[in-house]
Amino acid sequence: MSxxxxxxxxxxxxxxxxxxxxxxxxxxxxxxxIVDFVDELARVETGNVEPMAHPLDGLHQRxxxxxxxxxxxHEKYQSNAPQVQAGLYVVPRVIE
Amino acid sequence: xxxxxSIGELAExxxxxxxxxxxxxxxxxxxIERLNPGLNAVITLTAEQALESAAAADRRxxxxxxxxxLGIPLIHKDIFCxxxxxxxxxxxxxxNFISPYDATIVTKLxxxxxxxxxxxxxxxxxxxxxxxxxxxxxVKNPWDTSKVPGGSSGGSAAxxxxxxxxxxxxxxxxxxxxxxxALTGVTGVKxxxxxxxxxxxxxxxxxxxxxxxxxxxxADAAAVLQVxxxxxxxxxxxxxxxxxxxxxxxxxxxxxxxxGLLREFFVGLDSRNAxxxxxxxxxxxxxxxxxxxxxxxxxxxxxxxxxxxxxAECSSNLSRFDxxxxxxxxxxxxxxxxxxxxxxxxxxxxEVKRRIMTGTYVLSAGYFDAYYLKAQKARRLxxxxxxxxxxxxxxxxxxxxxxxxxxxxxxxxxxxTMYLNDIYTIGANLAGLPGISAPCGFIDGLPMGLQLIGPHxxxxxxxxxxxxxxxxxxxxxxxxxxxx
Numbered sequence: 001m002s003x004x005x006x007x008x009x010x011x012x013x014x015x016x017x018x019x020x021x022x023x024x025x026x027x028x029x030x031x032x033x034i035v036d037f038v039d040e041l042a043r044v045e046t047g048n049v050e051p052m053a054h055p056l057d058g059l060h061q062r063x064x065x066x067x068x069x070x071x072x073x074h075e076k077y078q079s080n081a082p083q084v085q086a087g088l089y090v091v092p093r094v095i096e
Numbered sequence: 097x098x099x100x101x102s103i104g105e106l107a108e109x110x111x112x113x114x115x116x117x118x119x120x121x122x123x124x125x126x127x128i129e130r131l132n133p134g135l136n137a138v139i140t141l142t143a144e145q146a147l148e149s150a151a152a153a154d155r156r157x158x159x160x161x162x163x164x165x166l167g168i169p170l171i172h173k174d175i176f177c178x179x180x181x182x183x184x185x186x187x188x189x190x191x192n193f194i195s196p197y198d199a200t201i202v203t204k205l206x207x208x209x210x211x212x213x214x215x216x217x218x219x220x221x222x223x224x225x226x227x228x229x230x231x232x233x234x235v236k237n238p239w240d241t242s243k244v245p246g247g248s249s250g251g252s253a254a255x256x257x258x259x260x261x262x263x264x265x266x267x268x269x270x271x272x273x274x275x276x277x278a279l280t281g282v283t284g285v286k287x288x289x290x291x292x293x294x295x296x297x298x299x300x301x302x303x304x305x306x307x308x309x310x311x312x313x314x315a316d317a318a319a320v321l322q323v324x325x326x327x328x329x330x331x332x333x334x335x336x337x338x339x340x341x342x343x344x345x346x347x348x349x350x351x352x353x354x355x356g357l358l359r360e361f362f363v364g365l366d367s368r369n370a371x372x373x374x375x376x377x378x379x380x381x382x383x384x385x386x387x388x389x390x391x392x393x394x395x396x397x398x399x400x401x402x403x404x405x406x407x408a409e410c411s412s413n414l415s416r417f418d419x420x421x422x423x424x425x426x427x428x429x430x431x432x433x434x435x436x437x438x439x440x441x442x443x444x445x446x447e448v449k450r451r452i453m454t455g456t457y458v459l460s461a462g463y464f465d466a467y468y469l470k471a472q473k474a475r476r477l478x479x480x481x482x483x484x485x486x487x488x489x490x491x492x493x494x495x496x497x498x499x500x501x502x503x504x505x506x507x508x509x510x511x512x513t514m515y516l517n518d519i520y521t522i523g524a525n526l527a528g529l530p531g532i533s534a535p536c537g538f539i540d541g542l543p544m545g546l547q548l549i550g551p552h553x554x555x556x557x558x559x560x561x562x563x564x565x566x567x568x569x570x571x572x573x574x575x576x577x578x579x580x
Contacts, residue, residue: 008453015411015456016418016433017449018441027450030511034454037512038400041470044477051472052479054303054333055289055528056552061332076196082425089420092431 001032002039098123099259100580103168103316106262110157110167117157117167121150121211124169128213128260131579134241137254139174139232140182140215153209164319164343166209171261173252174215175222176202176307177296185298186218186230186248189423189443199296200328201265201307208323213261217251220445221414222272222300224248225517226507229447234504237280238576239542243501246276246517249310253280256310258579263311263320267297269304270402271496271521274533277310278496278545281535283562283572284310285317288552289528290335292321293328301409302333304402304525313572314534314562318342321555337553345556346563351384353561356489360395361520369495369544372537376546377493379568380561390489392481397474398522403515404458404471405526410448411455417443450511479527486551491561495520496533496545524549534562535571543574 003011008028012019019027074087083090098120101109109115125143132138146169153167177183177195179202184190198206206212219229227235227250235250237243238258245254249266253276256264266273268286277284285308292307299305307324311317322342328334357377362370377387419425419439426442429435444452458467485492498519507514524531529549536546546565550558566572 011453011457014460015452016436016440018437030450031453033512038404040400041474044397044474046470046473049473049476051469052476053472080193080422091420092429092435094432
């Protein structure tokens with residue numbers, strides 16, 4: 001196993017994912033096998049190769065005119081929210 | 097039988113009033129009602145809305161308007177946002193999500209008079225190669241319902257193959273159009289990265305995702321791509337390049353076309369699969385094309401490279417699902433962290449969680465250089481290999497998949513075995529290249545695909561090469577038993 005249970009618990013915490021105790025061993029095994037598989041990349045000579053972040057080299061981010069293009073749709077957008085009050089999203093208390 | 101006609105034939109009949117769009121729409125809705133329960137390809141039916149769109153298309157036709165897709169039905173992959181219609185992305189996370197807007201391709205197809213019948217099942221968040229990771233259950237392959245249809249556009253592929261619609265839309269991040277197209281015997285086109293807008297297409301891996309089409313022939317796909325493609329200011333990676341008239345270019349002569357046989361694709365390839373590709377090459381030779389062997393030495397790195405890059409991008413993209421603004425929220429969270437963790441833990445399925453965690457791992461402190469940066473470098477080596485190959489040849493050819501459709505459940509326990517299904521398709525995504533899969537024969541009664549890959553923005557050439565192959569063969573015209 002290239003990853004321990006503690007490793008996977010840490011990754012899950014970083015990713016904000018609750019993983020149940022029953023699920024955990026399955027993830028330890030499968031994530032280890034994925035990591036072992038992608039470890040193949042370590043054997044590749046990549047010396048001075050420039051990392052490639054985007055498939056179309058030379059494409060630049062466009063600027064658009066700084067004008068309002070959207071109207072206010074907050075009611076429509078918030079109709080999908082689990083909990084809304086007075087136009088605000090409601091979450092558990094974060095400040096005591 | 098209306099469902100046996102091509103898009104061109106349907107457009108002709110609509111134009112000369114032999115049929116109406118409402119009749120056509122009713123015909124396909126009835127087929128979905130009758131045949132979908134055995135396939136699970138369609139997860140949302142929008143019958144009422146479809147009949148309204150069809151009536152509107154009939155009015156435009158009556159007023160003398162003509163269009164290649166005007167009045168012709170389709171099914172959208174449920175990854176495309178559709179205003180006022182549930183857009184689930186195959187996930188419990190979005191089971192209750194009613195999109196407040198249309199994706200650009202949905203807007204474009206609507207404007208062209210296309211009639212949406214419903215939304216197609218898919219692997220959850222497009223992560224899968226078998227359509228088994230969907231919250232709505234697996235899709236069945238119309239050629240053999242004990243087999244998978246491929247994925248992630250498995251519902252789209254099965255619906256096209258079973259003639260539940262004249263065509264369907266799909267997305268392809270590592271093969272998700274071409275692989276299911278191959279396994280269900282339809283024609284699937286993954287355009288160049290940037291050719292079709294990604295606005296309103298739920299993001300999986302933003303440097304790889306591209307929208308495309310699954311249809312019953314290259315000619316039909318050309319008509320659809322014509323409408324879908326083009327610059328969109330709402331997509332920052334959309335490319336401002338004119339869209340050629342794909343249907344008009346289908347018959348461009350293939351004489352002198354240089355087709356490269358990808359040596360790496362034939363290493364360890366099943367002999368029956370190799371024979372189908374050789375037969376296809378013989379067809380191209382008879383059409384006047386020249387074939388030569390080319391090598392892309394870094395291509396075998398595609399799968400490990402992809403399974404670092406794609407999960408990394410997915411872990412970032414899917415961080416937006418937080419249980420606050422839309423989507424699933426867990427019951428009685430005790431604090432905000434608990435709300436995030438349980439909403440995501442309960443809302444996402446196993447494969448999505450696995451990929452988010454893989455991505456989180458390869459991006460985390462101490463591992464970034466060894467995995468993510470390394471994969472980005474390998475990505476360039478692979479892309480450079482493609483560039484060098486296209487100095488010598490016009491198109492590259494090989495199989496779309498290593499095997500025909502496999503049994504439902506067969507590969508669910510081992511993610512790496514599942515990932516290897518995409519071994520032939522992933523390269524094109526890493527390099528942003530267009531690819532097409534066209535039916536080229538059968539193994540054990542199941543369809544197989546021929547894959548053509550071209551340089552950036554060579555869709556016209558790919559479509560014409562596939563079209564002329566389809567004029568010389570009839571693999572694409574075969575229909576699964578029970579769906580004739």
